[in-house]
Amino acid sequence: MNFKKVFKEFPVMESDKIRLRKLMLEDASDLLKYYSNKNVYRYLDWNGPETLERCTEVLKIWNQGYIDGWIIRFAIADKVSDKIIGTIFLNGFEGKRAEIGYELSENYWRNGIMSEAINQVLSLGFKKLGLVRIQAFVCEENIASKNILEKFNFKEEGYLRNFECHNVTGECKDMYVYALLNTEFEN
Numbered sequence: 001m002n003f004k005k006v007f008k009e010f011p012v013m014e015s016d017k018i019r020l021r022k023l024m025l026e027d028a029s030d031l032l033k034y035y036s037n038k039n040v041y042r043y044l045d046w047n048g049p050e051t052l053e054r055c056t057e058v059l060k061i062w063n064q065g066y067i068d069g070w071i072i073r074f075a076i077a078d079k080v081s082d083k084i085i086g087t088i089f090l091n092g093f094e095g096k097r098a099e100i101g102y103e104l105s106e107n108y109w110r111n112g113i114m115s116e117a118i119n120q121v122l123s124l125g126f127k128k129l130g131l132v133r134i135q136a137f138v139c140e141e142n143i144a145s146k147n148i149l150e151k152f153n154f155k156e157e158g159y160l161r162n163f164e165c166h167n168v169t170g171e172c173k174d175m176y177v178y179a180l181l182n183t184e185f186e187n
Helices: 025-035 052-068 112-129 143-151
Strands: 018-022 071-080 084-094 097-104 133-138 155-165 172-181
Touching: 018 112, 025 052, 025 084, 025 097, 052 071, 052 084, 071 112, 084 112, 097 112, 112 133, 112 143, 133 143, 133 155, 143 172
Parallel strands: 097 133
Antiparallel strands: 018 071, 071 084, 084 097, 133 172, 155 172
């Protein structure tokens, strides 16, 4: 995806509680803090960055990914403090489809924050990037993620056995694939 054709600079979006913005190297300590919680990464395919140095490297990789066109990853920042409390992204751009993924500090769960972030990113994906399909892969046991996707009219399309193997533990998990078409998105 050539983001430069769509955006002059990295997009910033705001909603009631959050600001979606470019990740900055100054976010490394906050990223490390919330990724240090097993509940945050337990359904991901990695444990997250485990040192401040690794956080800085990861932030650089994600920002370079935007320049290279393979990912657009936003900091989910508290609107008042601008402190990073999670990230949300679109990647895997093929044709007119992409994958959505996200994580949020446990301190902010069940406050409507992820709903605000997902709504903003879906709108950007369908209206600005011209996507026709956004999909998500969800661990079988991640009920909260399934519920939030269904809230946005994502449809379960399949069950993928041993689809995702964890980079650290090697454990392979069954996943569900969910998808939303641009004609089904209600903003």
